[in-house]
Amino acid sequence: QLQLQESGPGLVKPSETLSLTCTVSGGSISSSSYYWGWIRQPPGKGLEWLGYIYYSGTSSYTPSLKSRVTISQDTSKNHFSLKLSSVTAADTAVYYCARYYGNAFDMWGQGTMVTVSS
Amino acid sequence: SYEVTQPPSVSVSPGQTATISCSGDKLGDKFTSWYQQKPGQSPVLVIYQDKKRPSGIPERFSGSNSGNTATLTISGTQAMDEADYYCQAWDSNTVVFGGGTRLTVL
Numbered sequence A: 001q002l003q004l005q006e007s008g009p010g011l012v013k014p015s016e017t018l019s020l021t022c023t024v025s026g027g028s029i030s031s032s033s034y035y036w037g038w039i040r041q042p043p044g045k046g047l048e049w050l051g052y053i054y055y056s057g058t059s060s061y062t063p064s065l066k067s068r069v070t071i072s073q074d075t076s077k078n079h080f081s082l083k084l085s086s087v088t089a090a091d092t093a094v095y096y097c098a099r100y101y102g103n104a105f106d107m108w109g110q111g112t113m114v115t116v117s118s
Numbered sequence B: 001s002y003e004v005t006q007p008p009s010v011s012v013s014p015g016q017t018a019t020i021s022c023s024g025d026k027l028g029d030k031f032t033s034w035y036q037q038k039p040g041q042s043p044v045l046v047i048y049q050d051k052k053r054p055s056g057i058p059e060r061f062s063g064s065n066s067g068n069t070a071t072l073t074i075s076g077t078q079a080m081d082e083a084d085y086y087c088q089a090w091d092s093n094t095v096v097f098g099g100g101t102r103l104t105v106l
Helices: none
Strands: A002-006 A018-025 A036-042 A047-054 A059-061 A067-072 A080-085 A093-100 A103-108 A110-116 B010-012 B016-022 B032-037 B045-048 B061-066 B069-074 B081-090 B094-095 B101-105
Touching: A002 A093, A018 A036, A018 A093, A018 A110, A018 B016, A036 A067, A036 B094, A047 A067, A047 A080, A059 A067, A080 A093, A103 B032, A103 B045, B010 B016, B016 B032, B016 B081, B016 B101, B032 B061, B032 B069, B045 B061, B069 B081
Parallel strands: B010 B101
Antiparallel strands: A002 A018, A018 A080, A036 A047, A036 A093, A047 A059, A067 A080, A093 A103, A093 A110, B016 B069, B032 B045, B032 B081, B061 B069, B081 B094, B081 B101
């Protein structure tokens, strides 16, 4: 049974870089046909797609954050990562990792809350 | 960039049919998915590729997509269906979510 688990600091200072990792168990991120993505949800607001990475290593990002977002993968550790640079309070949110397959996010992590504050 | 729009809220009486719409330019030409999210929980996929139900999702959940509008229909709505619902589409290698619809069962 596939499981995804986000990890990383829960508090990040303004202007610094937010870094999160999603560890996948019960399946390989190197499997073809799957994308591995990041979605966030500010408190009391809706879902926002940040980007995803294909098993081959190619990635795509939401246009509004493209200059600040990087998604990478480490197949040896079976995990993929998110970096969001120059954060502000507006980046405070629950960050989810998820698997994208068949035009949908079919498996989600439990989410991790990240607060941007000095 | 592509956008999809949902009504902020929908209300339904128990046992009745709830319909939640998702609108976007030529949305019917794209696949739409729907997610249910209850407070404090991760979203759960309830419909993908317009009308397919993942394993474990009750048959009362159904979807359709034509023209500029995709629709999530919940037949015989139960109290447990009260949640936020999000539509999602894909366009030009980007994923877009609707703003979400709060379904109230009263």
